[in-house]
Amino acid sequence: MPKLEIIEGADDSAIAAWFAERLKAALAISPEDIAVTVPGGSTPFPIFDRLAAMDLPWHRIAVWPGDDRIVDEDHPASNVGKIRARLEPVGARIVALSEDAQPPHFAIAWLGMGGDGHIASLFPNTDPQADDPYAIRRLTPDPLPQEAPFDRLSLTIPALTDSDEIVFVIRGADKRAVFEAAVKGEHDLPVARLLRAARHKVTCFC
Secondary structure, three states: OOOEEEEOOOOHHHHHHHHHHHHHHHHHHOOOOEEEEEOOOOOHHHHHHHHHOOOOOHHHEEEEEOEEEOOOOOOOOOHHHHHHHHHOOOOOEEOOOOOOOOOOOEOEEEEOOOOOOOEOOEOHHHOOOOOOOOOEEEEOOOOOOOOOOOOEEEEOHHHHHOEOOEEEEOOOHHHHHHHHHHHOOOOOOHHHHHHHHOOOOEEEEO
């Protein structure tokens, strides 16, 4: 796998500041607009709130959810609805997932990880492949999480690794152990498959 940097003890403000600097760096070298993909779940939204308050050229940034529950955008379980509410008012272009969408090359792919090693909605039962011919798949997690018992749309491993860099934000000792075991090649969970397929730097906030 490519170079890995683990950053310990960073709070939401520090992660937002890091992400903002990486966005500025990507924008500085690109004559075109850039795209990023970001996770849902509870961890990233306080960070989005801090990012939205920063002075960034949001009009040059397209934001794609890495995955989403197949629900209306105003449903509490919708990732894109919550991302849109935070970042569209400051000028970002929010792109909802659809089965026929064509994801771009991402400047940054920001990922979370579940305790079972899933990334985006690539759960272990979905058997994600590094050479998947599809960029987006409709998937059914098994078991369905009680808090969000819905089918999902998810970027695949090739779509997520089509990025200049990858960043994880992982909270909790149990999840960190799963991530570190993936780095060492000690299991074949989705996060391990993605790390093997990654071509550029990976940063993990733990």
